[in-house]
Amino acid sequence: MTTYSFPVRVYYEDTDMAGIVYHANYLKFIERARSEWVKEQGLDQNAMREEGIVFVVRKIDCDYLAPAKYDDELEVRTQVKSMTGVRLIMTQEVLRGEEILFRAEVTAVCATMDGHPSRLPAKLRQKVH
Known part of the structure; x- marks a missing residue:
């Protein structure tokens, strides 16, 4: 699958x-990257929210491998x-050059505004599969 790259200073x-x-x-860095990835897929999270659906992180498994500095x-x-149809599992790495500093596996789902599970947007399912 395609890898999306997002720069962070x-x-x-x-x-x-x-x-x-x-x-x-590091969790903030990878959240920003996921948000930009969603935009890259052609989804508008504000429009999704207005329709009553949001992305929710269900689980993060992460490893801190080496420090990043100022x-x-x-x-x-x-x-x-x-x-x-309802779950998206992503791997994310934070690198300095080719050195991996942080690695995470993130499970995200869609939910209604009152917390009930919802299917991932069809546009996303079609684009990723």
């Missing part, structure tokens, strides 16, 4: 007292691992 605000990227910020230029690579 580490700012001072992203670091902890040791000068390395604070662990929770002013590093990083790349988040996102790839669909599998998809069903």
